[in-house]
Amino acid sequence: MGHVIATANMKGGVGKTTLTVNIATCLAKNHGKRVLVLDLDTQISATLSLMSPVEFANHRKQRKTFRYLIDQIITPEDAPTYKIKDIIQTQVCNVQGLDLVPGDIDLYDEFVVSELLHQQALQLGEKDFETIWNRFERVLLGKILEPIRNDYDFIILDCAPGYNLLTRSALATSNYYLLPAKPEPLSVVGIQLLERRIGQLKDSHEQEANIDIKMLGIVFTMFSNNLLSGRYYKQVMNRVYQDFGNEKIFNSQIPVDTNVAKAVDSFMPVVLNNPQSAGSKAFVQLTQEILQKV
Numbered sequence: 001m002g003h004v005i006a007t008a009n010m011k012g013g014v015g016k017t018t019l020t021v022n023i024a025t026c027l028a029k030n031h032g033k034r035v036l037v038l039d040l041d042t043q044i045s046a047t048l049s050l051m052s053p054v055e056f057a058n059h060r061k062q063r064k065t066f067r068y069l070i071d072q073i074i075t076p077e078d079a080p081t082y083k084i085k086d087i088i089q090t091q092v093c094n095v096q097g098l099d100l101v102p103g104d105i106d107l108y109d110e111f112v113v114s115e116l117l118h119q120q121a122l123q124l125g126e127k128d129f130e131t132i133w134n135r136f137e138r139v140l141l142g143k144i145l146e147p148i149r150n151d152y153d154f155i156i157l158d159c160a161p162g163y164n165l166l167t168r169s170a171l172a173t174s175n176y177y178l179l180p181a182k183p184e185p186l187s188v189v190g191i192q193l194l195e196r197r198i199g200q201l202k203d204s205h206e207q208e209a210n211i212d213i214k215m216l217g218i219v220f221t222m223f224s225n226n227l228l229s230g231r232y233y234k235q236v237m238n239r240v241y242q243d244f245g246n247e248k249i250f251n252s253q254i255p256v257d258t259n260v261a262k263a264v265d266s267f268m269p270v271v272l273n274n275p276q277s278a279g280s281k282a283f284v285q286l287t288q289e290i291l292q293k294v
Contacts, residue, residue: 011190012161015221026287039103067104183233
């Protein structure tokens with residue numbers, strides 16, 4: 001069974017998607033691993049980092065996106081048109097072993113989910129609605145991934161910022177979580193908030209299941225050695241080292257690199273688009289660190 005890793009931070013704009021797609025590509029291309037990227041964010045940034053908008057539009061028109069898989073859990077069909085293996089786009093960016101479950105700009109309706117779980121609570125005579133909700137979020141992604149979990153060495157879940165249903169389900173399903181953070185105070189607050197949320201998640205499920213997710217590590221992104229900002233960044237980073245210890249923080253740091261942003265215009269990760277760039281080399285080193293940790 002492969003490792004399932006959630007890339008998460010409560011704050012947006014910290015490089016979660018960039019981290020996800022470049023690590024996934026390095027694992028497949030440089031280390032021969034079978035890797036699946038699952039886009040859980042309605043901004044579909046991971047999807048558009050690995051395929052063009054035209055390709056995505058074709059997938060969405062055929063209902064071959066993550067939305068269809070969620071619909072099958074919420075309102076299952078007697079004879080579903082597609083299974084997860086039909087949804088997966090294989091060899092994205094022409095990289096052997098790199099696969100993608102495309103996201104969607106509209107993943108699920110909170111009202112429909114709440115109504116469904118309310119009906120289940122009534123049928124089961126369950127007075128505590130929270131128990132039903134917790135059970136649903138714990139098994140949602142697990143059910144979707146179950147048929148293909150053994151097919152991959154790594155499944156990387158690109159979570160949306162914040163703490164919505166899919167992020168909670170991703171954390172409940174994963175073996176590890178990877179925490180990208182800019183060396184700025186608000187990004188560091190995002191780390192602390194997520195740590196607190198994960199503690200609450202474990203506590204709320206402990207009576208029915210043991211959620212055994214571990215922090216893989218914190219990755220500093222968008223780091224600059226500029227004389228002024230570099231000194232400030234290091235002050236912020238020192239706080240994180242004091243809170244979490246050296247063993248929880250990756251040595252590899254992702255620098256500010258315009259090539260990373262330019263690669264998105266080509267709908268491929270920078271490690272493919274410009275492998276000699278500073279950003280690419282940092283992702284290669286980070287991937288090696290991740291392999292050593294797991």
